[in-house]
Amino acid sequence: MVDYVSALSIDFNLIWPEIALLIGASVILLGSISKSFRPVIPAVALISCIVAMLLASQQWGHQGSGFADMVTCDNFGVMFKQIFLIASIVTLFLGFRYLKVKGLNRPEYYALILFSTAGMMVMANTADLVVMFLGLEIMSLPLYVLAGFNRRSLESSEAGIKYFLMGAFATAFLLMGIAFIYGAAETTNLRRIVTNFSYIAYDYNSTAIYFYSGIALTLIGFGFKIAAVPFHSWVPDVYQGAPTPVTAFFSVAPKAAGFAVMLRIFVFGLSGVELLTTAFWVLAVLTMSVGNILALRQDNVKRMLAYSSISHAGYILVAMTVGGADAVSSAIFYLVAYTMFNLGAFAVVTVMETRSGCRSEFSELTGLSKVHPYLAAILALFMFALSGFPPTAGFLGKFYIFSAAVHKGFIWLAVIGVMNSFVSVYYYLRVIKTAYFDEVKGKVTPVVLSPTVIIALIITALGTLGLGFFPQQLLEFSQAAIFGMP
Amino acid sequence: MVPISAYLILAAVLFGIGTVGVLISRNVIVMFMSIELMLNAANMVLIAFSRALSIADGHVIVFLVLTVAAAEAAVGLGLIIMIYRNRATINIDRFSLLKW
Secondary structure: OOOHHHHHOOOHHHOHHHHHHHHHHHHHHHHOOOHHHHHHHHHHHHHHHHHHHHHHHHOOOOOEEEOOOOEEEOHHHHHHHHHHHHHHHHHHHHHHHHHHHOOOOOOHHHHHHHHHHHHHHHHHOEOEHHHHHHHHHHHHHHHHHHHOOOOOOHHHHHHHHHHHHHHHHHHHHHHHHHHHHHHHHOOOEHHHHHHHHHHHOOOOOHHHHHHHHHHHHHHHHHHHHOOOOOOOOOHHHHHHHOOHHHHHHHHHHHHHHHHHHHHHHHHHHOOOOHHHHHHHHHHHHHHHHHHHHHHOOOOEHHHHHHHHHHHHHHHHHHHHHHOHHHHHHHHHHHHHHHHHHHHHHHHHHHHHHOOOOOOOEHHHHOOHHHHOHHHHHHHHHHHHHHHOOOOOHHHHHHHHHHHHHHHOOOHHHHHHHHHHHHHHHHHHHHHHHHHHOOOOOOOOOOOOOOHHHHHHHHHHHHHHHHHHHOOHHHHHHHHHHHOOOO | OOOHHHHHHHHHHHHHHHHHHHHHOOEHHHHHHHHHHHHHHHHHHHHHHHHHHOOOHHHHHHHHHHHHHHHHHHHHHHHHHHHHHHHOOOEHHHOOOOOO
């Protein structure tokens, strides 16, 4: 009799962080039946995130795979897991008071964030297209619900339905792509696809056609997930309509998960395909430029940040176009830095939105510097980081990406990228101008700064400044993360 | 024996009908049905390849996809009911509070 257990090589050491999150989420869902358990729910969510973080750092430095080669363990995956967990911890802090003020304080929020993060970690952790698809769905389904979490609000329910339709549409493309790749490469395992690819891609027969159409369809599917232009139309609506802490989560974590998988498939796996480089070049230029230009004429801060997040995805696509160790490690550096300052910017928006009747218009920022000088200063810090001023992390991230592009001979791509960051300065500085110099009409309603939001602001501000002044440690980590990748 | 290209052409046609359906339909339920059609076209490709290559993986993947599609339907129909309660319509053109 075949020993199925060892043939599948079931090794729970590979998935303890995911298990920790799932246990936390299940405890929250089951425990929420009892009224007396409800106050500790945020603490349970926080503890399971921290435990998952510790378990994930235990995996650092280990190489291995298990579950019939479907789950891998490498530094790259661990690095991305930490990004997702930081994002979800900050989101938990952000949601705490916001949900109470908006009358949304339901335990499902915490459980859904944990489930979604577990899905992202599955995505970062796998070398098999089918498991990756499964992880993507585990990530997306809670996100659809979170977008429509404020179910009595017209905007939030509209955001939920739009996100669901576009997300499911993208999933169908992705699945079709996986089916064609399976047909051409005869496997869904990424390593074996790469081995088989070397001899199918250069024949001009039907197998190569299947393979390339599979790649194209997969790229469309991921284009929706990371919000690359021309697949970005849902982003501003969903970001504007969803509850603000959820928007903060959307703008970093699923994007990072999409990039983790794309880096694994397209940059490590299928490196050296001319067609892919061209496709990424076009995507990067379109995403940067369209995102920045459309952001110029927005009057809603959340909508502006949505377009800005599109353009930031474009900068990371530049790194993917360039390829190679330098570019990929700078992409990881940028993703960590972007997580910090984008979450920070949304944290300030969340605080502003806890005032009643606030819709995050630019005009509502006036007088912020008079009433809350510290909050205004921290908002200015995040805006400077987003536009890439030194000494913030935003500057170094962009600097590493564009210098990697120049070194590899992608001069035009770097030039377009730098010009785009100049354009972006306009709309980021407009926020600072409104908060500091615009005339105040009427009375400014002060905001309440709760301890949890202050913790979130401190984490993100320290991250933004710390990575700007001391980038060395993170750079070493991100280089170690891609060490040994094919 | 039916050649694999026949299955692939059928799947491509189904996928095309689904895509066009999502893009031109104004009813959220019809859009959702079109997405399901696209997923089933992908299932068809998986089964056709699995049979042509005589590897059983594809059949298993199809079961997995069916399960995922069921979960997606649960969430999707829930969201559709939510927006119908708020708006008393499921015409996508009327959901213009946020510009598309």
